[in-house]
Amino acid sequence: MSAPVALVTGASRGIGRAIAVRLAADGYRVIVNYLENRAAADEVRALIEARGGSCAVKGFDVSRRAQVSQAIDQVTADVGPISILVNNAAVAAPFPVRAPAQPIHSVWGATDEDWDRVVGTNLTGVYNCTRSVVTIMLERKLPRGRIISMGSVGSELGHAVVDHAATKFGLLGFTRALAVRLAPSNITVSIVSPGFIAPDGTASLPSDSNFPIVPLARAGKPEEVAAAVSFLASERSAYVTGQVIRVDGGMYM
Numbered sequence: 001m002s003a004p005v006a007l008v009t010g011a012s013r014g015i016g017r018a019i020a021v022r023l024a025a026d027g028y029r030v031i032v033n034y035l036e037n038r039a040a041a042d043e044v045r046a047l048i049e050a051r052g053g054s055c056a057v058k059g060f061d062v063s064r065r066a067q068v069s070q071a072i073d074q075v076t077a078d079v080g081p082i083s084i085l086v087n088n089a090a091v092a093a094p095f096p097v098r099a100p101a102q103p104i105h106s107v108w109g110a111t112d113e114d115w116d117r118v119v120g121t122n123l124t125g126v127y128n129c130t131r132s133v134v135t136i137m138l139e140r141k142l143p144r145g146r147i148i149s150m151g152s153v154g155s156e157l158g159h160a161v162v163d164h165a166a167t168k169f170g171l172l173g174f175t176r177a178l179a180v181r182l183a184p185s186n187i188t189v190s191i192v193s194p195g196f197i198a199p200d201g202t203a204s205l206p207s208d209s210n211f212p213i214v215p216l217a218r219a220g221k222p223e224e225v226a227a228a229v230s231f232l233a234s235e236r237s238a239y240v241t242g243q244v245i246r247v248d249g250g251m252y253m
Contacts, residue, residue, distance in 0.1 A: 003029040003054055006233065007075065007082045009062050009129060010089030012040035014199060015150070018222035019086055019229050020044055024053030026230055028084060031075055032057045035089070062089045062125030063117075072132040081140045084233045085133045087126040087149035091118045091164075115163045122167035126174065134178075137187060144186045148232045149175060150225075151193030153248040168193075172244065179242030188241035192228045195220055195248025215250035 006028035011020040021044070024030045030048060032055060034041035041057045048055040056079065060071040075082060126149055137145040154160045155168035171191065179189040198219035225247045231237050232245065246252050 002080060003027055004083045005029050005031065005075070005080050006084035006086065007031040007033060007058075007072070007129070007133065008086040008088055009033040009125070010035070011086075012037050012044060015194065015197060015222045015225050016086075016088040017044050018226040019088060020055070021048060021051075021053075022223070022226035022230050023084065023086075023233060024048040024055055025051065026233065028233070029054040029056070029079055031055075031079075031082070033062075033071075033089065034059050035061055062087075062129055063120035065128045068125075068128040069132050072129070072136065076136055081136050081142060082133045083137070083142055083144065084146045085129060085148065086229060086233075087129055087147070089121060089125055090150065090167075091121045114161075118163040119167055122164065123170045123174075126171060130178070134182065134187065138185060142187075144238075145182070145188070146233050146237075147175075147178070147182075147187065147189040148229055149189075149191050151191040151244060151246075153193050153195040153246055153252050156193065156252060175244075176242045183241060188232070188237065190232050190237075190241060191244045192225060192232065193244050193246045193248065193252075194225045195246065195251045197222060197225060197247075213251070214248070215253075218249065220247060220249055 006023045008016055008020045008030060010016040011032040012034040020030050020032050032041050032044050038059060045055040045057050058071055058075060060067040062068060130147055149171055151171060152160060152168040155165035175189050175191050182189060196214060196219050228245050228247050232240065
């Protein structure tokens with residue numbers, strides 16, 4: 001029997017890279033998605049293959065529906081239907097550690113162009129990928145499926161640019177509604193919501209007094225986020241759906 005297929009969007013660096021490596025170690029055939037940096041995606045593939053895992057690289061823009069549909073159809077034809085989708089691709093917003101100053105554009109923290117780009121990637125992109133993957137899951141009558149999307153504790157706490165926060169709260173409603181509708185097909189839908197995650201897990205927290213308290217008093221590691229994704233992708237999470245798992249050192253309490 002061939003390995004089940006897991007697609008990780010935005011997997012060429014950071015948290016996405018750690019998730020791809022972890023799922024490959026768990027025995028999935030991982031599809032590493034990237035937007036612009038093919039070299040970085042190839043590095044992830046090389047790392048996975050060096051450790052005995054199975055991996056392919058697929059470039060597409062999650063905000064472009066036609067690209068997403070074509071790419072997922074091609075993956076299905078080449079290696080089989082995707083049973084694990086990790087919606088990780090997102091436009092990063094800077095974490096404001098100080099209250100925004102007036103004028104009014106600082107209240108929004110983004111231009112109209114920023115809004116369209118962030119919503120197109122962080123929310124519409126999740127819809128595009130999920131719609132294509134779920135359509136095939138249902139058509140192929142897969143015995144189980146997992147949809148896992150990345151949230152943001154900073155957005156939940158209001159410590160984020162308005163456009164970024166709006167997309168992450170939209171993702172919560174999307175996830176809960178979809179979880180109800182897909183439960184009869186044994187497809188679970190959940191969110192992993194990271195807090196302050198440093199690339200190597202060793203960076204100190206900002207000292208600014210406006211930064212939310214992190215009870216564990218350290219930055220998180222991408223691998224710690226990947227561990228939560230690994231759980232949700234596994235059979236151990238079979239009775240978990242419509243939930244948010246926060247990997248945040250206790251920021252959200």
